[in-house]
Structures are given as C-alpha cells and as structure tokens.
Amino acid sequence: MDKNGTFNIIVVGVGGQGLMTLLKIISQAAFDAGLDVKTSELHGLSQRGGSVSVYIRFGEKVFSPLVPQGQADLILALEQQESLNGLYFANKKTVFLINQQETPTMAQTADKAEIEQELKKVVRRAIFLPASNVCQKELGSDVFSGVYLLGYAAKKGFLPFKREELESAVRETMPEKYWESNLKALELAGH
Amino acid sequence: MNKELLNQDSQKLILLGNEAIVRGALEAGVQFVATYPGTPASEIGNDFAEIARNNDKLYFEFSTNEKLAMEAVIGASFSGLKCLCAMKNFGLNVASDSLLPFLYTGSKGPAVIVVADDPSCHSSAQSEENSRGFAGLAHIPILEPSDVQECLDFTKLAFEISQKFNLPVMVRLTTRVAHQRAIVKTSDLPEASPSGAKFESNKHQFVTMPPRVLEMHQELLEKLDKIKEFAEENGINKLQIPQQANPKSRLARIGVITSGVSYLHVMEALRMLGIDVPVLKLGFFNPLPKEKIKQFIKPLKKVLVVEELEPYLEKETICLAKEVNPKLEIHGKSLLPEVGELKPEQVMAALALIIGKKLKPLPVVDFKTIKHKPRFCTTPVCPYWRVFAAIKQAAPQGTIFGGDIGCYMIAAFEPMQIYDYMFCMGSSVGIGHGIAKAVGGKQKAITLMGDGTFFHSGMPALLNASYNRSNILAIIVDNRITAMTGHQPNPGMGQNAEEGTVSEARIEQIVGSFGIKEENIKVVDPVDDFNGMVAAVKELYAKNELSVIIARRICALLEKKQKKNQDKS
Numbered sequence: 222m223d224k225n226g227t228f229n230i231i232v233v234g235v236g237g238q239g240l241m242t243l244l245k246i247i248s249q250a251a252f253d254a255g256l257d258v259k260t261s262e263l264h265g266l267s268q269r270g271g272s273v274s275v276y277i278r279f280g281e282k283v284f285s286p287l288v289p290q291g292q293a294d295l296i297l298a299l300e301q302q303e304s305l306n307g308l309y310f311a312n313k314k315t316v317f318l319i320n321q322q323e324t325p326t327m328a329q330t331a332d333k334a335e336i337e338q339e340l341k342k343v344v345r346r347a348i349f350l351p352a353s354n355v356c357q358k359e360l361g362s363d364v365f366s367g368v369y370l371l372g373y374a375a376k377k378g379f380l381p382f383k384r385e386e387l388e389s390a391v392r393e394t395m396p397e398k399y400w401e402s403n404l405k406a407l408e409l410a411g412h
Numbered sequence: 413m414n415k416e417l418l419n420q421d422s423q424k425l426i427l428l429g430n431e432a433i434v435r436g437a438l439e440a441g442v443q444f445v446a447t448y449p450g451t452p453a454s455e456i457g458n459d460f461a462e463i464a465r466n467n468d469k470l471y472f473e474f475s476t477n478e479k480l481a482m483e484a485v486i487g488a489s490f491s492g493l494k495c496l497c498a499m500k501n502f503g504l505n506v507a508s509d510s511l512l513p514f515l516y517t518g519s520k521g522p523a524v525i526v527v528a529d530d531p532s533c534h535s536s537a538q539s540e541e542n543s544r545g546f547a548g549l550a551h552i553p554i555l556e557p558s559d560v561q562e563c564l565d566f567t568k569l570a571f572e573i574s575q576k577f578n579l580p581v582m583v584r585l586t587t588r589v590a591h592q593r594a595i596v597k598t599s600d601l602p603e604a605s606p607s608g609a610k611f612e613s614n615k616h617q618f619v620t621m622p623p624r625v626l627e628m629h630q631e632l633l634e635k636l637d638k639i640k641e642f643a644e645e646n647g648i649n650k651l652q653i654p655q656q657a658n659p660k661s662r663l664a665r666i667g668v669i670t671s672g673v674s675y676l677h678v679m680e681a682l683r684m685l686g687i688d689v690p691v692l693k694l695g696f697f698n699p700l701p702k703e704k705i706k707q708f709i710k711p712l713k714k715v716l717v718v719e720e721l722e723p724y725l726e727k728e729t730i731c732l733a734k735e736v737n738p739k740l741e742i743h744g745k746s747l748l749p750e751v752g753e754l755k756p757e758q759v760m761a762a763l764a765l766i767i768g769k770k771l772k773p774l775p776v777v778d779f780k781t782i783k784h785k786p787r788f789c790t791t792p793v794c795p796y797w798r799v800f801a802a803i804k805q806a807a808p809q810g811t812i813f814g815g816d817i818g819c820y821m822i823a824a825f826e827p828m829q830i831y832d833y834m835f836c837m838g839s840s841v842g843i844g845h846g847i848a849k850a851v852g853g854k855q856k857a858i859t860l861m862g863d864g865t866f867f868h869s870g871m872p873a874l875l876n877a878s879y880n881r882s883n884i885l886a887i888i889v890d891n892r893i894t895a896m897t898g899h900q901p902n903p904g905m906g907q908n909a910e911e912g913t914v915s916e917a918r919i920e921q922i923v924g925s926f927g928i929k930e931e932n933i934k935v936v937d938p939v940d941d942f943n944g945m946v947a948a949v950k951e952l953y954a955k956n957e958l959s960v961i962i963a964r965r966i967c968a969l970l971e972k973k974q975k976k977n978q979d980k981s
Binding site: 223225235244249257258261263264269271283284286287289290291300302303306308326328330331342343 | 426534591592593594676684781786789790826898
C-alpha cells in the first residue's frame with residue numbers, strides 16, 4: 222500500500238492467459254469491500270499472444286488508472302519471463318508471484334535462474350509457484366493458473382482480501398459454469 | 413456483453429469506459445447506432461450489436477467502413493433520430509469527407525460521434541493520431557472524459573448539446589479512458605419512445621451547394637459562438653481551488669490546466685507530492701472556454717499544461733496569456749513528452765520541477781526485459797501460418813511485400829518481419845500499385861489484405877490497380893470474419909448485426925468484375941490445399957499482370973466457436 226492508501230497490483234503475462242479474468246475478480250472484490258477501484262487493460266493487437274500488462278488499483282480514492290513507477294504492492298506474473306516487465310513498477314517491498322511457465326520467444330530468453338537474479342536487484346520476495354502444472358494436473362487446464370496465484374496471495378496475506386471474498390467475486394464476475402474450476406483453483410493454493 | 417448494462421434502474425457498478433459510453437447513450441434514448449470496429453473503440457459496437465438484436469426501438473449496424481457509418485448516421489439524423497457513431501481515430505480520417513459537410517448542414521436528430529485515440533499505439537500501427545485536430549478542421553464540438561463516470565455523463569451531455577444546437581458533437585476518448593474500469597453510478601433507463609422517424613425535405617439545410625454553402629459556414633461559426641457561451645458556464649470545465657488555500661503561499665500562484673486522462677495523472681501526482689495547487693480541468697476541448705482560462709491564469713505566476721501528444725491547450729494558453737498575463741511562465745511540452753501516452757510519474761516529475769521540490773530519484777536499475785511479440789494463434793492453429801509458409805516457399809528473393817491492417821499484420825513482427833511497407837486500411841494494394849508503376853517490370857510486389865479490409869477500402873484500390881494496369885499479386889486472406897477487433901461480421905460472411913443471415917458478397921465475383929482476367933483469379937484453401945496455395949503463388953507471380961489469390965479459410969477461433977454452438981444446439 223502506498224502512502225496514500227492505494228493498493229497497486231500489476232498482472233503481467235501473455236495475451237490469452239486470462240489476465241482480464243483476474244482483473245475482474247480483484248476489482249469486484251475491492252468494490253464489494255466498499256473501496257474505490259480503477260483499472261487499465263489493453264485489447265486488440267496487444268492481446269494476440271504478445272506481452273500484456275494490466276493495472277488494478279484500489280483504496281479510499283484512486284485517481285490514475287496507471288500504477289506509477291515503483292509503486293506496485295503485488296505483481297502477478299502468469300509467465301515467468303514476463304515478470305521482468307513488471308520490474309519497472311517494483312520497489313524492494315513489492316511481492317512477485319510467478320507462475321513457473323515459459324512461453325518461448327524467438328528473440329531473447331531468460332531461464333529461471335537468470336530471472337531470479339534480475340528480480341533480486343530490486344525485490345526481496347520473488348516467489349515461483351508451479352501454478353500451471355498444478356492446474357493442468359488437478360483441473361485439466363492451466364488457464365486457471367492466474368486464479369491459483371490469486372488464491373496463494375490471499376492465503377499468504379499479500380492481498381487485503383480473504384479467500385471467501387475472492388470466491389464471491391468469482392461468482393459475481395463469471396457465468397455459473399466456470400465457478401467450480403475457478404473456486405477449486407483458489408482453494409488449491411490455499412492449503 | 414455485461415448484462416447489467418441493460419438494468420432498468422440506476423445502480424452503482426464497475427464498468428469499462430466503452431461500456432459507460434453505451435450506457436450513457438441508452439440513458440439518453442439513442443435510437444440509431446452505426447460503427448466500424450477499431451481498437452480501442454471496438455466494444456461499443458459489440459455491445460450495441462447484442463443490445464439491438466431483437467430490439468425494434470434501436471437500429472444497429474456494423475457498416476463496411478467509417479465513412480459509411482457516418483453517412484448512415486447523417487441520414488438517420490436528418491430523419492429525426494437520436495444517433496451515435498463510434499470509431500477509432502483513423503476511422504475519422506476515412507469518415508472526415510462526410511463529417512465536414514455534416515457540421516455545415518448541422519444535425520436534426522442529435523448525433524454523437526465517439527472517437528477513440530491510441531497514444532503509444534498499443535493497438536494501432538500507422539500513427540499516434542490526435543483527433544483533437546478535427547476541432548480546427550471540422551469545427552466539431554469536442555468533449556473529453558477523464559474517467560468512466562464521465563464517459564457516461566459526457567455522452568449524455570453530448571446528446572443534449574447536439575439536440576440544443578443542432579450540431580454533431582464528438583466525445584474523444586483515449587485508450588486509458590476507453591479501457592479504464594471504475595465504479596460508476598448509472599441512472600434509470602428511459603421508457604423507449606416510438607421512433608417517429610420521418611425525412612422531411614429541407615433543401616435549404618441539407619444541400620451544400622454554393623453559394624448557400626458559404627452561408628452555412630457562417631451559420632456554423634455562429635452556432636459555435638453560442639456553444640462557447642454554453643461551455644463557459646458549464647460545470648464540466650471544473651475549477652479546483654485548494655481547500656485550505658493560503659493566498660500568500662507560493663503554491664497559490666502555480667496552476668495546472670489539463671483534460672482527459674491527464675487530469676487523473678495530475679491528481680495522482682499532486683497527491684504523491686503531498687501538495688495542492690489550483691487545477692483547471694477542461695471537459696470541453698472545443699469550443700474552449702477561453703474566458704474561464706483567462707480568469708484562471710490571470711493571477712498565476714506559473715502554469716503547467718498537462719496534455720498528451722500535440723500541445724493544443726498549451727498553444728491556446730500562450731495566446732490567452734498575451735492578453736491577460738504576458739509575464740506568465742507557461743510550461744508544457746518543455747517538461748513533458750509529446751510522443752507516447754503520459755504516465756503519472758512523468759507528471760509528478762514535471763510538477764516537482766515547477767514548484768522547486770527535489771524528488772528522491774528512484775533507484776535506476778539496469779534490468780533485462782523480455783517482450784513477447786504478438787503472433788498468430790496456435791491453439792487452435794491460425795490458417796495464416798499456412799498462408800505465410802506457402803508464400804515463403806513460392807515467392808522469390810527480392811519480392812516486395814505490402815502489408816495491411818488486420819491479424820495478418822502480425823507477420824511484420826519477428827520472426828517473419830515480412831512486410832516492406834505498411835500504412836492504413838486498403839493501402840497494401842494502392843501503394844503496391846504505385847511501386848509497380850514506378851519500377852516497371854523490374855520488381856514485383858505481393859500484397860496481403862484481409863476480407864474485412866477488402867470490403868472496407870480494398871475494393872477501390874483493386875479497381876484502380878486493374879484500371880491502370882498494375883502487375884501486383886494481391887492475396888486476399890479471407891478468414892470469413894473481421895477477426896482482429898474481436899470477431900465482427902462483414903459482407904463476406906453473409907451475416908449482419910441486425911438481421912442475421914443476408915446474402916453473401918463474393919470476393920471472387922467482385923474482383924472478377926474489375927476487368928482482371930479470369931485465369932488470374934484463384935480461390936485456394938491454404939490449409940486443406942497447401943500445395944495448391946504454393947502453386948498459385950508461383951504461377952501468378954510469374955505473370956506480368958494483375959492477379960488475385962483469395963486464400964479462403966475460416967478463422968480457427970471462429971470455427972471452434974461455431975462447432976461449440978452446433979454441439980449445443
């Protein structure tokens with residue numbers, strides 16, 4: 222939380238990984254908690270499998286939809302190399318939760334060790350989680366990895382919402398047929 | 413679509429900026445909507461398409477280009493309906509031919525034109541076009557919302573202004589407004605009233621022939637003077653004076669003028685700096701409330717103008733300061749970039765400089781970043797992979813490749829990087845033709861354009877290439893839908909938004925009527941008949957005549973969606 226009481230989240234990933242789903246769940250949870258919310262997202266060309274960052278901010282009063290440099294509280298990386306694109310928004314207290322999954326690029330790549338080394342230049346806590354593997358095994362698809370990361374953040378207190386609050390946000394933002402898998406994904410990380 | 417958009421009663425909820433535009437128009441009682449999809453404006457059309465289905469009080473169409481959407485709206489306005497037209501910035505260039513005379517004739521039924529700019533080109537090639545320039549060119553009144561609530565409120569206000577002054581009104585968005593989500597309070601939806609549409613002949617008003625057209629120009633300027641008076645008094649130009657202002661404080665003589673999303677960055681920056689200075693937030697970009705600006709800058713020592721892209725407000729402020737405060741120090745683009753969207757930290761740095769506050773510099777860390785470039789879909793597999801594989805096999809070294817606007821533009825990114833030029837809708841053929849004529853038979857161009865782009869503005873380009881005897885090979889990648897902007901129907905699908913099934917426009921028949929030889933037009937499925945695709949490129953490339961390959965294969969995502977729907981039914 223910055224000194225003005227705004228909680229700043231960045232979600233980075235590759236278009237198609239469900240960034241928008243996370244954005245909707247988190248902002249609904251903040252709305253339900255009676256907080257002010259602003260988010261920013263990208264559509265179109267930027268969604269076609271390319272790098273995408275979305276911003277979620279909530280607190281008593283939020284002005285800009287963009288997270289200022291170095292002000293993120295929590296960065297969720299749905300693809301591990303993408304975590305590096307979150308560094309601009311990080312300070313030493315920022316928590317990184319990183320899905321151990323790699324979408325290759327034709328140009329540069331970085332392996333987990335190199336990513337860790339880069340992140341450690343700025344932050345103390347960069348946590349790699351096998352979200353894709355667990356979701357693939359338990360739920361039959363890694364599309365739930367982001368929600369898994371969210372469940373983990375709630376469990377560890379990296380997010381000012383309890384799992385139950387995220388569960389009701391899931392029910393409010395998604396059609397009923399998707400509830401079961403997403404609630405399961407929240408729970409998987411929660412114990 | 414967010415079903416809550418149609419809730420009858422007022423409520424508080426989270427909406428996307430574009431959804432708030434839709435809700436605002438519904439609250440204003442909109443009756444006729446036309447659009448051509450373009451990010452960041454696309455969701456407006458998608459939502460209206462769903463809302464208008466089975467709704468006889470609201471007509472909606474995806475027109476085949478923005479000029480035609482504008483003209484549909486002009487016709488409906490002349491017939492007395494409440495109209496909305498939405499497009500991205502470049503669409504307004506296409507529509508401008510009709511927009512300018514529309515300001516001369518004026519509207520009858522109120523008409524609101526929503527235009528979404530994309531500073532930083534998140535979803536655009538082409539340019540960082542700033543549609544505010546149309547204030548000078550077309551004289552169109554322009555409102556600039558900052559947040560989602562204002563998207564709703566300003567849309568309604570735009571309808572009111574248009575109704576009151578009989579001029580079309582523009583609501584100008586940028587990506588960070590159109591694709592911002594925030595909490596809004598809606599109002600009740602009005603009872604749908606009978607349309608009452610009737611075209612009543614009014615040759616005096618709707619025929620722009622000289623010498624009458626000059627009178628119309630004069631009438632337009634007079635209307636704008638009246639709107640300016642309205643703007644001077646209107647609360648959307650908001651003056652914020654610090655609550656515990658000490659008139660003797662140094663900060664009391666420093667002010668900020670801003671509008672659009674920049675206003676939100678200003679407020680964020682002031683809070684981060686822990687200071688409060690007077691802020692003039694403009695809701696009207698055109699006409700500008702010049703008296704209000706003069707009053708604001710008169711007592712100031714320094715003013716910072718915070719706006720994205722070109723310094724329109726800054727230049728106006730410089731002019732106005734000459735009248736009322738020639739010694740005023742005016743800052744804007746001297747401290748803030750003219751290229752790319754603004755970020756709150758940049759505004760904070762500019763403000764800190766002006767007030768003379770030293771900022772603790774953020775630690776500069778040199779870190780590696782890795783960017784994933786957009787690419788063709790892999791699950792399911794996009795048919796364009798096969799199109800480009802075939803071209804690679806068949807086209808000799810030295811071929812000139814012309815690109816266009818649609819999913820296939822992704823081939824401009826690594827690793828393909830195939831295109832030698834890329835501009836705007838339909839231009840692959842137009843520019844390829846110019847190259848062909850310039851170089852004679854010495855070099856040959858292959859151009860790529862999708863079905864949506866062909867119907868939008870590719871048709872006249874191909875007709876010209878045929879008429880003036882070009883030798884390019886134009887490949888039309890027909891994936892049976894306008895895909896990039898989120899799957900909007902086009903004439904090639906045999907579907908439209910309002911009626912569902914309609915007769916299908918056949919690309920091969922259209923180009924066949926342009927005077928292109930029959931043997932130079934081939935229709936190939938690049939997936940089922942990959943070898944045929946390779947052979948067609950080889951064969952037609954070798955000819956020194958205009959030729960067309962229609963690479964027809966349904967978008968893999970659409971195919972998957974259709975199968976799913978079939979399984980359901």
